[in-house]
Structure formats: C-alpha cells, structure tokens
Amino acid sequence: MQVEKSKENLKLCQCMHCPSYTTGCKIKNMASNLYKLMEGFEDSEHFEGMYCAFSKSDCIHEDKGCLCEDCEVHAKYNLKREDYCLKTGGLN
Numbered sequence: 001m002q003v004e005k006s007k008e009n010l011k012l013c014q015c016m017h018c019p020s021y022t023t024g025c026k027i028k029n030m031a032s033n034l035y036k037l038m039e040g041f042e043d044s045e046h047f048e049g050m051y052c053a054f055s056k057s058d059c060i061h062e063d064k065g066c067l068c069e070d071c072e073v074h075a076k077y078n079l080k081r082e083d084y085c086l087k088t089g090g091l092n
Contacts, residue, residue: 019065
C-alpha cells in the first residue's frame with residue numbers, strides 16, 4: 001500500500017522530529033517546504049519530510065537515530081522498515 005501524500009498524514013509524521021533530520025536540514029529546507037505546502041503538497045515529487053510517501057532525503061546523509069517505528073503514519077500503513085530518509089526503493 002502506498003502512503004497517501006496528504007496534509008493529514010503530514011500532521012502525524014515524525015520526520016521533522018527525527019534525530020537524523022538535523023537543525024541544519026530544517027533551516028535549509030524550511031522555505032522550500034512551506035512553498036510546497038502552499039502550492040500543492042500532494043502533487044510534489046519530493047518533500048523533505050514524510051519520506052515513506054516521497055523519496056529519501058536530499059539533506060540527511062548519516063543515520064543519527066530513527067523514529068519511523070514510533071510514527072503513526074508507519075503504523076497506519078503497516079510499514080515494515082525504517083530509515084526511509086536514507087533509502088530509496090519500495091515502501092515496505
């Protein structure tokens with residue numbers, strides 16, 4: 001099952017609180033993420049967050065911890081793995 005790219009799921013998402021998503025990543029991507037939210041988040045090809053629905057991060061390059069298994073989106077879609085921010089490929 002594919003994770004729906006929705007604002008409701010984004011509200012449940014834990015990616016922005018992940019230890020691997022550093023303060024530098026947050027600052028670097030803040031403007032881009034806000035623009036995408038205003039212009040049509042659901043149609044975006046990439047978003048720095050909710051990696052299980054989009055693709056791996058363009059900013060995270062080192063695993064500093066993972067919150068995927070504690071995330072409501074992970075549970076809601078019965079996802080099986082973690083570190084979506086660092087890995088491409090299938091969602092499960």
